[in-house]
Amino acid sequence: MQKFIRNKGKIEEIKPFKSKNGKVFARLRGMKDVLPDEYRYWSLISKKINELTKTYGYKRIDTPILENAELYERSTGKTSDIIAKEMFSFIDKNDDKIALRPEGTPGIVRSYVEHGMFNLPQPVKLFWLGQVFRHDKPQAGRFRQFTQIDLECIGEKGPVIDAQLILIAYNFFKELQIDIMIQINSIGCSECRKAYINKLENYYKERGNRTKLCNDCKRRLGKNSLRLLDCKEDQCIAISADAPQIIDYLCEECKNHFVKVLEYLDEVEVPYNLNSHLVRGLDYYSKTVFEIWPIDADDSNVEVSRQLALGGGGRYDGLVEYLGGRPAPACGFGIGVERVILKIKEKNIPLKDDDQADIFVAQLGDQARRKAMILFEELRRAGLQVRQDFSKDSLKNQLEVANKLGTKYSLILGQKEIVDGTILIRDMESGIQEVVDFKKIRQEITKRLNNEIK
């Protein structure tokens, strides 16, 4: 790959370009092509999410891929991993610091503020689907460019919104036959969180330093103390097991809010796991936070369990104001589409073929081809699911295509039929063919297709 250096504002090449094998330019690390075969999964997912967002009243919004890098630094948080370690950012020709969006929420909130959406009936419910970028080390289900579905509800503080968003996510996975567990916690508002962190730090200072904390945690303590709860090192788990739990330190309002969220979830029978160690890495969260974890198929499956989160979200009551808008509470979540597809593939859930074709138009000879093209257009306009491959000359090849497409009937038009004013209709399953008057072919086809439905 070419390497460049910036020299007095000019970009200079320091390493000449060399293609990988002289034939092709290889994909960049962590990037992925979505090929037609896989696109079936994408269609399934967009169909499902479109249904859900429609019924729950979420309207589609798109925002630019490029934003001012500061937007993310100030909202997601300069010290968060996503920003500090993983954000794709660069200086553009105007010497502005630009970022490829590492997540959806800040851009959506920016848009809400910029377009004065507080003048719309509140809350504003938004649905977003787009590519996001993180410069992470790639792994299965972890890409540098990946796709997120985001639902954001801005302008409502009631806990029913939190619960309903979780319900939507739950429905989404359930209807795709993916087994998940909601991990949920509350990290309180800025007030009660501060008090809790104090308590936590004291606990760790007393208990943690004497016993051994892992190196990461020693560093975290005092800087990002909430993260101590999250550590997977055995010695740290042992200590964090008895650590004070934040829900015991929530203020009255935060506590009531959280209890309400859980009650609503119970009401609609969404299973969840109260995970007092769940802490989310983004600065703007308050009160409710949750993640969506897959449940591994079963023990008979030897597969190594990849506990990659399929989604996550929470409440962010302060962000709108922080980004310069009129104060508005908000809540939202994101889902990683590639990971969902991975799960669907893993489970071998059969996909319905939504490309079911009924009729194939085959032709032999140039004269027949012209007439067949006209017939094809006619059938298409009549709303029939009709297919063709006029680029092929031999009947053999055309029937082969018809077979692969799974059409029920093939119409065969050759020189002989043109002379007689007829056309052949071939039942692809039985192989039985009939000669039909060319003028009556449309009636004949519709008759046969209608009979089949019975």
Place this chain on the structure above:
RNA sequence: GUGGCUAUAGUACAACGGUUAGUACAUCGGGUUGUGGUCCCGAUGAACUGGGUUCGAUUCCCAGUAGCCACCCCA
């Protein structure tokens, strides 16, 4: 970002320090002239890149690159 494993046709895999690097699926062509799904025959098609060891490297060693796994973190 740290550590480990891997790298062969489009895909999944195999063998080998030495002449034509195999198999399956896929693709294309054929099994008489106008008939698909099964079967048979044939063809196309590959050693990630760079360096080293060696008479000789796809094979052994090193580096780069990429993928995977664990960690970090997350979607």
